[in-house]
Amino acid sequence: MDTITAYKSHLTEIAKLGSALSLLGWDQHTHMPKKGVAFRSQVIGKLTKMRFELSVSDELGSAIDELEGRDDLSDLERGSVRRVGKDFRRQKAVPPEFVEEFAVARSNAQAAWAKAREASNFGDFEPHLEKMVGFARRLAEYYGYDDHPYDALLEGFEPGMTCAELRRIIEPLREQLVPFLARLMKEGTRPDASALEGTFELETQRRLARRALETIGYDFDAGALDDVAHPFTTTIGPGDVRVTNRYADLHLGPGFFAALHEGGHALYNQGMGDDLFALGLANGSSNGIHESQSRMIENQVGRSLPFWTFFQPILAEHFPQFAQVRPETLHGAANIVEPSLIRVEADEVTYNFHIMLRFEIEAGLIDGSIAVSDLPRLWNDGMERYLGVTPPNDALGVLQDVHWSMGAFGYFPSYMLGNLYAAQMLTTLRKDVPNLDELIRSGEFGRLLSWLRKNVHQHGAAYEPKELIERITGDPFDASHFVRYVTEKYSRIYRL
Amino acid sequence: MDTITAYKSHLTEIAKLGSALSLLGWDQHTHMPKKGVAFRSQVIGKLTKMRFELSVSDELGSAIDELEGRDDLSDLERGSVRRVGKDFRRQKAVPPEFVEEFAVARSNAQAAWAKAREASNFGDFEPHLEKMVGFARRLAEYYGYDDHPYDALLEGFEPGMTCAELRRIIEPLREQLVPFLARLMKEGTRPDASALEGTFELETQRRLARRALETIGYDFDAGALDDVAHPFTTTIGPGDVRVTNRYADLHLGPGFFAALHEGGHALYNQGMGDDLFALGLANGSSNGIHESQSRMIENQVGRSLPFWTFFQPILAEHFPQFAQVRPETLHGAANIVEPSLIRVEADEVTYNFHIMLRFEIEAGLIDGSIAVSDLPRLWNDGMERYLGVTPPNDALGVLQDVHWSMGAFGYFPSYMLGNLYAAQMLTTLRKDVPNLDELIRSGEFGRLLSWLRKNVHQHGAAYEPKELIERITGDPFDASHFVRYVTEKYSRIYRL
Numbered sequence: 001m002d003t004i005t006a007y008k009s010h011l012t013e014i015a016k017l018g019s020a021l022s023l024l025g026w027d028q029h030t031h032m033p034k035k036g037v038a039f040r041s042q043v044i045g046k047l048t049k050m051r052f053e054l055s056v057s058d059e060l061g062s063a064i065d066e067l068e069g070r071d072d073l074s075d076l077e078r079g080s081v082r083r084v085g086k087d088f089r090r091q092k093a094v095p096p097e098f099v100e101e102f103a104v105a106r107s108n109a110q111a112a113w114a115k116a117r118e119a120s121n122f123g124d125f126e127p128h129l130e131k132m133v134g135f136a137r138r139l140a141e142y143y144g145y146d147d148h149p150y151d152a153l154l155e156g157f158e159p160g161m162t163c164a165e166l167r168r169i170i171e172p173l174r175e176q177l178v179p180f181l182a183r184l185m186k187e188g189t190r191p192d193a194s195a196l197e198g199t200f201e202l203e204t205q206r207r208l209a210r211r212a213l214e215t216i217g218y219d220f221d222a223g224a225l226d227d228v229a230h231p232f233t234t235t236i237g238p239g240d241v242r243v244t245n246r247y248a249d250l251h252l253g254p255g256f257f258a259a260l261h262e263g264g265h266a267l268y269n270q271g272m273g274d275d276l277f278a279l280g281l282a283n284g285s286s287n288g289i290h291e292s293q294s295r296m297i298e299n300q301v302g303r304s305l306p307f308w309t310f311f312q313p314i315l316a317e318h319f320p321q322f323a324q325v326r327p328e329t330l331h332g333a334a335n336i337v338e339p340s341l342i343r344v345e346a347d348e349v350t351y352n353f354h355i356m357l358r359f360e361i362e363a364g365l366i367d368g369s370i371a372v373s374d375l376p377r378l379w380n381d382g383m384e385r386y387l388g389v390t391p392p393n394d395a396l397g398v399l400q401d402v403h404w405s406m407g408a409f410g411y412f413p414s415y416m417l418g419n420l421y422a423a424q425m426l427t428t429l430r431k432d433v434p435n436l437d438e439l440i441r442s443g444e445f446g447r448l449l450s451w452l453r454k455n456v457h458q459h460g461a462a463y464e465p466k467e468l469i470e471r472i473t474g475d476p477f478d479a480s481h482f483v484r485y486v487t488e489k490y491s492r493i494y495r496l
Numbered sequence: 497m498d499t500i501t502a503y504k505s506h507l508t509e510i511a512k513l514g515s516a517l518s519l520l521g522w523d524q525h526t527h528m529p530k531k532g533v534a535f536r537s538q539v540i541g542k543l544t545k546m547r548f549e550l551s552v553s554d555e556l557g558s559a560i561d562e563l564e565g566r567d568d569l570s571d572l573e574r575g576s577v578r579r580v581g582k583d584f585r586r587q588k589a590v591p592p593e594f595v596e597e598f599a600v601a602r603s604n605a606q607a608a609w610a611k612a613r614e615a616s617n618f619g620d621f622e623p624h625l626e627k628m629v630g631f632a633r634r635l636a637e638y639y640g641y642d643d644h645p646y647d648a649l650l651e652g653f654e655p656g657m658t659c660a661e662l663r664r665i666i667e668p669l670r671e672q673l674v675p676f677l678a679r680l681m682k683e684g685t686r687p688d689a690s691a692l693e694g695t696f697e698l699e700t701q702r703r704l705a706r707r708a709l710e711t712i713g714y715d716f717d718a719g720a721l722d723d724v725a726h727p728f729t730t731t732i733g734p735g736d737v738r739v740t741n742r743y744a745d746l747h748l749g750p751g752f753f754a755a756l757h758e759g760g761h762a763l764y765n766q767g768m769g770d771d772l773f774a775l776g777l778a779n780g781s782s783n784g785i786h787e788s789q790s791r792m793i794e795n796q797v798g799r800s801l802p803f804w805t806f807f808q809p810i811l812a813e814h815f816p817q818f819a820q821v822r823p824e825t826l827h828g829a830a831n832i833v834e835p836s837l838i839r840v841e842a843d844e845v846t847y848n849f850h851i852m853l854r855f856e857i858e859a860g861l862i863d864g865s866i867a868v869s870d871l872p873r874l875w876n877d878g879m880e881r882y883l884g885v886t887p888p889n890d891a892l893g894v895l896q897d898v899h900w901s902m903g904a905f906g907y908f909p910s911y912m913l914g915n916l917y918a919a920q921m922l923t924t925l926r927k928d929v930p931n932l933d934e935l936i937r938s939g940e941f942g943r944l945l946s947w948l949r950k951n952v953h954q955h956g957a958a959y960e961p962k963e964l965i966e967r968i969t970g971d972p973f974d975a976s977h978f979v980r981y982v983t984e985k986y987s988r989i990y991r992l
Contacts (some may be wrong), residue, residue: 035717042734223529239531277535
């Protein structure tokens with residue numbers, strides 16, 4: 001067998017274990033009975049270990065070494081060797097004892113975080129967070145970096161992204177968004193938020209979510225929609241990308257937009273060719289690019305007036321109380337801006353502030369310029385500065401997110417980057433498909449989907465985010481598209 | 497690590513792979529989208545191979561050798577070493593090339609069978625069946641046997657069972673059942689079959705099946721109920737034993753009794769201690785013993801008058817049209833005897849005849865006394881002889897079952913043995929719990945379940961069927977209990 005064939009066959013074996021692991025994980029959150037949990041962890045542990053061993057095998061290492069020197073590879077193959085090679089070296093750089101030690105400490109930290117959040121007492125979590133920061137700093141040293149240790153961690157979520165680049169992006173964003181938000185709140189006319197409130201039967205919400213997914217082009221012959229406590233999308237394998245969702249009894253928004261959000265993620269993976277599995281590329285380019293796909297479908301499409309013009313009659317079919325509600329009213333209710341305490345509930349305008357604050361804190365924790373003990377104060381100051389709100393307690397403040405208890409520093413920026421990537425893509429999409437709004441208004445989502453497939457989905461992880469954005473838009477990545485998108489949209493909705 | 501600890505740890509690793517495989521299989525039939533099928537086969541193939549390698553490893557072989565010589569093992573450990581040792585040697589006895597060749601031929605034979613059945617043409621399947629018989633005969637030689645080659649195949653489904661023993665069991669059964677069926681048909685009064693017919697909303701049938709499962713003691717915290725085309729029960733792991741079911745629109749019977757049937761299987765596995773997984777004993781004693789548990793719950797409990805006396809008001813809660821229907825009417829409709837063409841639709845009285853016919857044919861095919869080309873004739877003669885019906889075509893005759901296309905010779909007798917084991921157990925159960933009918937009439941199933949747990953479930957595969965029956969009943973296995981049960985029950989229902 002020649003090297004590239006052996007390489008692909010090795011990656012296919014990894015993909016098979018990955019498929020079993022994805023199913024075990026999906027089932028754990030959807031159908032597994034509670035008494036199955038203990039053994040399930042063991043099964044997942046075993047398969048994870050087997051997959052890890054395949055991922056760091058010498059056989060794979062020497063295939064990567066050889067293929068890196070070859071100049072007869074296809075674009076996809078080259079992208080694969082780069083991506084797989086990077087991952088291989090990162091995994092090899094970390095001593096197995098560290099991995100185990102980290103896993104144990106992480107498990108304890110997560111438990112401590114859950115208790116501390118319940119008691120709303122940062123002090124209970126502090127020593128664990130100290131440890132997590134320590135692990136993350138050591139991890140950065142193992143991985144290596146040129147400039148800032150945080151870069152080494154970012155790389156795991158957003159290949160090619162750096163601390164300096166994030167600062168360059170964030171500065172103009174903040175400078176324009178802070179005054180815009182203030183103007184919106186002071187001079188804007190807030191739409192009526194009540195249109196999406198009421199009592200909504202669960203089974204009908206499920207059918208509506210299904211219909212919304214079908215509308216955007218999600219393929220149910222290659223997927224499924226199941227109930228879950230915290231929605232996620234998972235790729236079980238080629239032809240099997242599943243969405244999960246949850247619903248609120250008294251508000252249509254959370255269940256509906258979460259379905260569109262997960263649907264956006266799912267379209268990405270459904271749009272990847274089966275051949276990407278044998279190349280280790282059947283993932284998004286990065287967490288941020290993945291998030292761009294979910295945000296585009298949820299916000300730029302799903303919270304647009306053309307969308308609601310098309311969807312209002314469908315909504316009324318499911319819930320007759322909407323028969324006389326104007327699309328403009330639904331659109332307004334879907335786009336309320338409200339500085340608030342909780343990131344996951346934030347709107348398009350305020351969301352990025354939550355991330356900016358977390359990024360500042362994370363970078364400081366990792367380079368040592370911020371002490372863990374200062375976090376509650378820094379958090380509350382930041383919330384006041386960005387959003388003008390002050391958390392009444394730690395649970396609604398610094399303890400709200402699970403990420404740090406998992407040692408996942410460098411993850412948060414992806415959420416913000418997703419918004420920015422999506423806006424920059426949208427600029428190009430609107431040039432390429434000038435009648436986009438018209439198509440959406442008449443329920444034709446095919447052109448949108450084929451544009452996304454061609455420009456984003458089909459490439460999987462072959463290109464890093466920066467390259468991908470430049471390939472698609474012809475311009476380097478920057479925040480101006482998002483600023484323009486968000487100020488235009490909300491100036492109109494809030495009648496500035 | 498001492499040998500017994502290493503042995504258990506090895507079996508636990510096998511159980512973990514088995515758990516992943518069970519989940520992959522369950523999902524394939526319940527939730528997997530159709531486009532996921534190709535890769536799923538590959539994933540299952542990989543894990544199956546890995547499990548096989550662990551099951552025939554030299555490490556396990558020498559542990560078995562050593563443990564077989566030890567006299568300080570517990571009963572369960574001794575049962576484990578015997579069972580695991582037998583399986584180990586059977587797997588080792590078959591050359592890997594044979595396994596692969598058989599797998600390919602089987603896959604072709606199944607496809608050919610499906611087409612032949614659709615065209616109702618035995619001739620199209622005949623060459624494939626020739627091959628399957630050939631493989632089965634070679635398999636018997638690899639496994640080895642003392643008396644009849646069929647014994648080697650039976651051992652895989654019914655440890656300790658032989659062709660001679662089956663003949664000993666069947667002869668008196670046939671001699672008494674044939675005239676009884678004739679009398680029933682001639683002199684009996686057939687109950688009204690229409691009580692369970694009507695139009696039954698799917699979702700309500702699901703709720704009713706759930707309620708029936710809860711009634712018999714199935715633990716939903718350690719299981720789940722899902723829709724499927726062909727109902728089955730599967731053990732994903734300790735604390736996770738799942739039931740699947742299907743429903744008919746116009747008849748309540750199939751969905752309801754299939755749920756009880758699968759529930760009986762599931763109670764068995766839910767009743768096994770978690771420690772059996774590390775001993776390779778978390779299965780039934782045999783296919784037949786497993787079937788005894790499903791048949792007992794489905795037929796001896798679920799089709800009894802005490803059951804319907806208790807359950808009629810619950811049925812009426814779900815389907816109000818039953819509010820005025822007497823338990824006796826439901827009981828009658830649930831116990832219609834009807835010589836018919838199709839095994840899976842057969843009633844308690846006629847079912848075993850379908851098996852006797854298949855057993856005669858299988859034994860003859862394996863010892864060479866019957867030629868494949870004679871099957872349609874032999875089949876139709878047998879149906880006439882046992883049941884007085886003649887299949888109008890091969891699809892409703894010799895081609896109706898999938899088993900032979902899978903090369904699974906020796907499987908059918910387990911279905912019959914299940915009925916007989918259950919009847920013999922019931923004799924003892926009635927002695928131990930004299931007020932059983934009264935308990936069932938008042939909806940108290942706890943005593944029944946604890947009896948089954950103590951006598952059957954908790955042992956898993958520690959005892960072979962023959963031993964287990966003698967342990968439970970104090971008597972050697974024979975068919976008289978079944979004959980008595982079935983003649984008494986149906987004499988009453990048919991007012992002989």
